[in-house]
Each structure stands twice: as structure tokens, then as C-alpha cells.
Amino acid sequence: MPSIASTAVLLANGPTVIDAVPIAATPKFMLPIADRPLLEYQVSVLAAAGVKEIIICVSCECQVAFDHLMENMPDYRVRMRCITQTVPRGTGGCLKDVASYISGDDFWVFGADLFLDTDLKPMIDFHRKQNAVASVAAVCEGIPPWGYERVQCDDHGNVKTIHRYHPTQNRRSRFRPLGLYLFKRKILDRIPDQGFFDLKEQLFQLLYDTGAAAMAYEVTRYWRTISSLDNYMAANRDVLLRRTEFPFLQRRDTAFDPAAADPTGKMIAPLFFGKDVRVGTDAVLIGPSAVGHGCDIGSHVVVNGCLVFPGARIGAHAQLTNCIIGENAVIEDGAILRDSVLLDKIDTADEATGRLSPVLDNIPGETGINKKGRIIHRCGYLLWKRGFDIAFSLLALTLLSPLMLLIAIAIKLDSPGTVFFHQRRCGWYGVDFDMYKFRTMVQNAETVKRKIQHLNQVDGPMFKIVGDPRVTRVGRFLRATNLDEVPQFFNILIGEMALVGPRPLSWDEMRYNPRWRDQRITVPPGLIGLWQLTSHQNIAFSNWIHNDLKYIRESSVLLDLKILLFSVVQSAKGVFRLLESILTRQPRPKETDK
Structure with a gap:
């Protein structure tokens, strides 16, 4: 058959x-x-x-x-x-x-x-x-x-x-x-x-x-x-080491020309060389190692169990053990590397987490002082962020407490159910917490959602339809003005959230893209996220992923302040649109999912 x-x-x-x-x-x-x-x-x-x-x-x-x-x-x-x-x-x-x-x-x-x-x-x-x-x-x-x-x-x-x-x-x-x-x-x-x-x-x-x-x-x-x-x-x-043979693979002999190696050098199998590899005086190459085409290995170099990508240059007297050397990378003379990765262009700090990538010392252009400076800068940013969160949330709760009481009364008068909505969300480094909001939907919102799931107008883990029947009259006003999020200042005050960061989601909502999930929980979840500011223009899940990862890579004091400012402007516009629709008796404006 x-x-x-x-x-x-x-x-x-x-x-x-x-x-x-x-x-x-x-x-x-x-x-x-x-x-x-x-x-x-x-x-x-x-x-x-x-x-x-x-x-x-x-x-x-x-x-x-x-x-x-x-x-x-x-x-x-x-x-x-x-x-x-x-x-x-x-x-x-x-x-x-x-x-x-x-x-x-x-x-x-x-x-x-x-x-x-x-x-x-x-x-x-x-x-x-x-x-x-x-x-x-x-x-x-x-x-x-x-x-x-x-x-x-x-x-x-x-x-x-x-x-x-x-x-x-x-x-x-x-x-x-x-x-x-x-x-x-x-x-x-x-x-x-x-x-x-x-x-x-x-x-x-x-x-x-x-x-x-x-x-x-x-x-x-x-x-x-x-x-x-x-x-x-x-x-x-x-x-x-021929631990596996790959019987269907077409066989080919090594392209290495022994004449390109200095006779004083020593080579210990198993080794593989690409074309046009030059090996200098007294160089020692120990297998298992693979050297790509066009590489230049200097004199008195020791390469032990390494992967050297094409076009790399290893300077004289360098000693490399169990390393990956990237394409066209340059190793300075006398460099000593062990269990390291060196690429031609690499950011040696993971800006999203502050952790150093597996690149060791003695690498050109990246000194121990530079690495220490990166860590200090990251810690300083996180300290500023936490201090600002505490001060801002205390001020907001103090000034908005009378308004919160009025909102609670309006919710109780508008529809049966609790004042607050709370749900388990995934926090910083995967620690769960209860996130609070003012209730904006009917009490049986989840039951209704299952009945109208087929009407979902967006992709990914989101559920969004224009004119969602689950939203109450007071809920429409709270969502348009973002006042439903005010209780989250309590989450911010006790350190479960930050003012700015990717919006906290449940584990189930993040299951569609585990790599996105694992990256976004390396920073504190926020009341305001970069994606929320652009979602009214593009609510596609791919755009959500892009903006979350962008924030993780570029998070800084300046970016946080910029997001806060844009959020205030967007909320003010929402209030004006709502008032205009009420005065002109037009349908309410299109809501942005949070």
C-alpha cells in the first residue's frame, strides 16, 4: 500500500x-x-x-x-x-x-x-x-x-x-x-x-x-x-560521536583541507570542519567539536567541545570549552570562555527580567562593570515603580473614596447582586491573587456567556461582542470611564499589582501561548497596560501579544509615565463620548475590552 x-x-x-x-x-x-x-x-x-x-x-x-x-x-x-x-x-x-x-x-x-x-x-x-x-x-x-x-x-x-x-x-x-x-x-x-x-x-x-x-x-x-x-x-x-546514524541522510566527507592547518597543531577526533577553515600554529582542537566554513582559528588556540558557526574568528591564545560561537563572531586574543554563548550581536541582559544571559566574562565589549550596572539600573527602576505605586494608590483611594461609595449605591440600585466582582488572576511569577473590580454585569454573566459564546467577535482568549447584553446600565458608564477598575488600587497598595503592566489574566486565558504567558508574568501585572491603549484600534490577539512583549522589553520610568498620561487622556475621551451619546440620544460608543 x-x-x-x-x-x-x-x-x-x-x-x-x-x-x-x-x-x-x-x-x-x-x-x-x-x-x-x-x-x-x-x-x-x-x-x-x-x-x-x-x-x-x-x-x-x-x-x-x-x-x-x-x-x-x-x-x-x-x-x-x-x-x-x-x-x-x-x-x-x-x-x-x-x-x-x-x-x-x-x-x-x-x-x-x-x-x-x-x-x-x-x-x-x-x-x-x-x-x-x-x-x-x-x-x-x-x-x-x-x-x-x-x-x-x-x-x-x-x-x-x-x-x-x-x-x-x-x-x-x-x-x-x-x-x-x-x-x-x-x-x-x-x-x-x-x-x-x-x-x-x-x-x-x-x-x-x-x-x-x-x-x-x-x-x-x-x-x-x-x-x-x-x-x-x-x-x-x-x-x-555517532550515537545516532541517521540512515536516510546523504553521506558526505569532511570538507576540511589538512593543508590549511599548521602541522604543529593537534587535532583530537571527533571533529567536523566546513570549507576554507584556517587553523594557526600550535592550535589544539578537541572533539566533539564542529567548526563552520570560513572560520579563522588563531595560533595557540584551544577549542574543546565547541560549536563554531561559519565566519567566526578566534584570536590567538584563546581558550574555549563547551561554547557556542555565533556566525561572524570575533573572540579577542587571550579570551578564556567556558560554558558560554558568544554571538556577533547580542544583548547580554534579559531586559524583561534583569537576569543575565549565559555569556561569561572576558567577552569583548561586556565587562563585569557593565553587567553590574545593568542589574543596578533594573533594581532602581523596580524600587521607583513600587514607591510610585504605593504613593499613587494611597492618594487615589483617599480622593476617590466618596465616589466609590456612590458607585456602590448605584450598583445595588441598578441590578441585584454584589457590589464587587472578584476573580483569581495570575500575578508576578505565577502567584495567584484575587483581583477586584466594581461589578458591571448581571449576576449570572458566566451562564449567559456560554449561551452567546458563538457570537464572539475576537480571537484568542478574549470574549467580546458589541452591545454585550450582560452589561448593566451602571456598568456601561463605569466601563466607559474606567471607574470599574478603581478597587484595584487596593491590589496595587498591597503589592499584588502595579499601576502599569500587562493586565492580569487567569491561567486559562493565557494557555493559548505559553511563551507569551511565561514572559508576561516576569513583570508585575498592571492596572493599565500598553495593549489597552491600542486595543480600540486593533483588538487582534497577535497585537495583544506584540504589545505585552514590547512593554516587557522596553519597560522604564519614561514608558510607565507615558502610558499613565495616555490612559488619562483616553479615559477623558471616553467620558466625553458617553456624555455626547446621552445628550444626542445616539447609541453608546464602542467599548474597549479590558
């Missing part, structure tokens, strides 16, 4: 970031492993399973790099098609965008960090036997580390969903997904044409809820996911 699934979709996205370190400006599938791009290993395995065409989805800035890679790619008799994305739509939305290119009844989907040496035909047979609409390649790891995703299955082995849990969430599963899926083409009909849609968090939950068969296939052969720097180094060591 001929193999099914002749098409595969590679979800590659943008430049490579591993462990919060920007390793390369190219997608992860272009990372060299023993001087071969990761994509070549992936293509060899898929081609052996009968794949004839691979659709690669990348962001716009990676198109040129992909074209260059294709010029040097061996012929595996597989057609490559590159599709660029201008607006992030999630993994499911990306599949919908390339649906017209997918042929056959079944197709593969795989991630850019998948490093797999296995025969995929048994997974095809499993998929057929189970009559599944979706099969997930997974490995059994007992209780995987918290940072990895889990495949949640019911008692009959049906996949319910795939989550990446935060350590504060006490949920366990023995299966971890590898980022390889086999789908029936008909699942594309379940993905909306517009908006953000996630395969793991949304599609598998939808399949389970509708009774469609989605199964987990256990992989027992060699695999790795390039999800950390340690895994990336380990994958290179495995290839260089």
Missing part, C-alpha cells in the same frame, strides 16, 4: 531564540548540527516516509536566509515551498493559510526544533489503524520537567489537549509531545478563516469535545528537541 501523507508543513516562525538567547537571525531549522542545517536531517527522515513536498512557514525577515539555504541543500527529491507570514495567526491559523498547498487526505506538521532519527512509517500505520483524525508523536518520560509540554489523555488514550504548564500548576502527564503530528485534511475545516488559533490548546480540545479520534503515538527511537542550549549541544555531540 502506498504511503499516505505526501505533504508536510514546517512551522518555523522567526529568528532563533533558545533559553531567551538570540542565537541566530535565521529560523531554528537552519541551525548547524555538525555543520549541516537541522532542516537537512528533518527532510531526510520525512523523505524516507514518502513526503514529496514540504511547506515551510516563516516570518518575512527569514525569506532571504531560506533562499540561500535552498541553494546548498542536497537533493532529497522533495519540493520545498516557503510561505511568509505577515500577521501571526498561531499554529492553527498558519495551517489554514497554507491549506490550498496541502495535497492528499493526510499531512504531516512538524516544528522547527524537531531532531528525530526514526522511521515514520510505523506512525502512519498507527494512524490508519486507530482511524484517527490526528496523531501526536510523543515520548514517555514519567513526569517531564515543568518547562516541557504535556499530552493530556483520557482513560481510553484519546488526546484531550496539549499544555505547557507553569511550575505553580500542579498537573502531571507521562507523555511529552515532540512537535510532530499527522492530521487528516478535514481538520482544516475546524480552523477559523480569520484570527488566532492554536493547534495544541484549541484544536485538540475541539476534537475531543466533538468525539473525533486524536491519539498519542509513542516514539521509542532516537529523538531530541532543540528547546534549550544543552539540548542543542547534546544533539551535536550525538552526531559527532
